[in-house]
Amino acid sequence: MYRIKKIIAVFLCGGLFTACERDYNAELSVKNVIPHYVYISSDIETNVLATDIIDRGETEKSLQLTVKYAVTEEANASVEAILAPDMSLVEDYNKKKSKKFLPFPEANLSFTTGTVNIPVGSLETSVDFKIVNLDQLPNGEFLLPITIKSVNASNGFPVFEAKKTAYYQVVNKGAALKGQWLFDDESNPAKATVGKDLQPVGSGFTQVQGPEGKKGAVRISQGSYFKAVHEIAAGESGKVEEYTMLIDFKYPATGTWYTFYQTNLNNNDDADFFINKTGNIGVGDLGYSSAVAPANAWNRLIITLKKGVGIKFYLNGNMIHAPATNLDKDRFYLDPAGVILFGDEDGDDGEFDVARVDIYEGVMSEARIKVISGTGDSEPVDLSHITYNFSAPDFTAPAVSGAKPLEFENPASVTAVAGPGERGAALITKNNSVKVPNSKGTEMNTYTMLLDILPLGTDDDYAALFQATESNSGDDADLYIRNDGRLGQGNYGEAGAVPLNKWSRIVVVVDVAKNICDYYVNGSFYMHNPGRASHMTIGSSHYWLFADAYGHDYEYDIHCAGFSIWDKNLTEDEIAALGNADKPLQP
Secondary structure (H helix, E strand, O other): OOOOEEEEEOOOOOOOOOOOOOOOOOOOOHHHHOOOOOEEEEHHHHOOOEEOOOOOOOOOEEEEEEEEEEEEOOOOOOEEEEEOOOOOHHHHHHHHHHOOOOEHHHEEEEEEOEEEHHHOOOOOOOOEEEEEOOOHOOOOOEEEEEEEEOHHHHHOOOOOOOEEEEEEEEEEEEOEEEEEEEEOOOOOOOOEEEEOEEEEEEEEEEOOOOOOOOOOEEEOOOEEEEEOOOOOOOOOOOOOOOEEEEEEEEOOOOOOOEEEEEEOOOOOOOOEEEOOOOOOOEEEEEEEEEEEOOOOEEEEEEEEEEOOOOOEEOOOEEEEEEOOOOOOOOOOEEEEEEEEEOOOOOOOOOEEEEEEEEEEEOOOOHHHHHHHOOOOOOOOOOOOOEEEEOOOOOOOOOOOOOOOOOOOOOOHEEEEEOOOOOOOOEEEEEEOOEEEOOOOOEEEEEEEEEEEEEEOOOOOOOOOOOOEEEEEEEOOOOEEEEEOOOOEOOOEOOOOOOOOOOOOOHHHHHEOOOOOEEEOOOOOEEEEEEHHHHHHOOOOOOOOOOOOOOOOOOOOOOEEEEEEEOOOOOHHHHHHOOOOOOOOOOO
């Protein structure tokens, strides 16, 4: 998988996304500067990297930048300074350079303002910050100023004003996600993952099984539909003239009409995109595809529209309709107030299932469409189930291609040991907690995890198995085993369930919204612990195994033969089928 490295620049998202223009002030000439000044390092002058990670189908949705600052000569004491973004500088920059940049959206910037220092004897140091949620970055031309806010005056190093700020130009002309609905919340099928919740009209909405690897979908009956508020700004016509729409759908059979969307919010004329009675996709003003959407199977439809270019639509990654410049004036443009999904005024909206809708500002590239539909050169990675086998020689390697490797606190101390059955395992020592990157890159509130372990004994009452808190500080771990074989946190079950010096398979099922935190041992139910559910959210970055917030106080030597995580709740039957630790884990 393509790995993003730290760079002293910035990068591109869905289109042109570059870093340049370090400063519009005077050049720093060390020969002509009074010594003992702090300044932005010239190393960030014109480093430019142009790589479209979204179109390449990468799972990373953020970019870490490194900004250097320096002193003109070595200090005999550390030089403390604070660097931070300052959007108030954009207006002044625009006036001086006759530009029209927008301030960079702070919602897409992650930066911890704080004191950093150049150590004694050094000339420079650096500060990291992140541009985040690249797929949700609005379209536009932005300016991101990074400036020295203050310097500790006691060390005698003032700020050199002519080199106080570095400027990054960020231009995004690609497709930016504005709304996403996954229909997998039984209590609220209209819930938004990105953007605003849908507005249901009618009562014909039923939770059904989604595609493989996905928790759920919604069945929409004839006469019922959703209104989506997309929050995309209008163009010159007063309507949205450029957008991309993605719909995952399954229709039962040919012989009736099915509706995708209606641009008229009054819903008093024909909708604007259909499956006709023979399974072809389109509408009369555009014509219909020659390709037929497979019935009773999950399909992905992607529609792009750009004023002056026309409409393209893709089925399962393949273009099934050439550009159509006949847009019937503005029929296919979206109302800035929203769009009706799956509604029609005269009954051409047959009942069918929908598992996902995305609405993007801008036109998605064909390369990206192929990747997210599973037909591109870079196949999308299924990260709904990830396994680590903890086996030599590479103990950190995931069994799923595309998932990220484990990170041991002390990798050199990991040793191979015999596992259950014919499997291998690793000895994880007390001082070697395991950092597990969240390969999906999104917060996880509903999941199932599995651990195959052999506890070697403790010299205290508790040994930590799992810690959800990314910082691994400020609170206890979220799952312990006690030296009498009881499992839990806060509440503990019966003794002897996870005995010392014997292999056990532990499964934990979590659904934070439903207050579920259930434990299973060797395929059998062990206990409910609903009071722990609110603590079990896994952050978008990482989580921990065998780690505790209080250093190594509750970490002990343990054998581990495997760890798995699913982004759904396994059923009791599925957990029973997993059996005990003698049974190998599936990738």
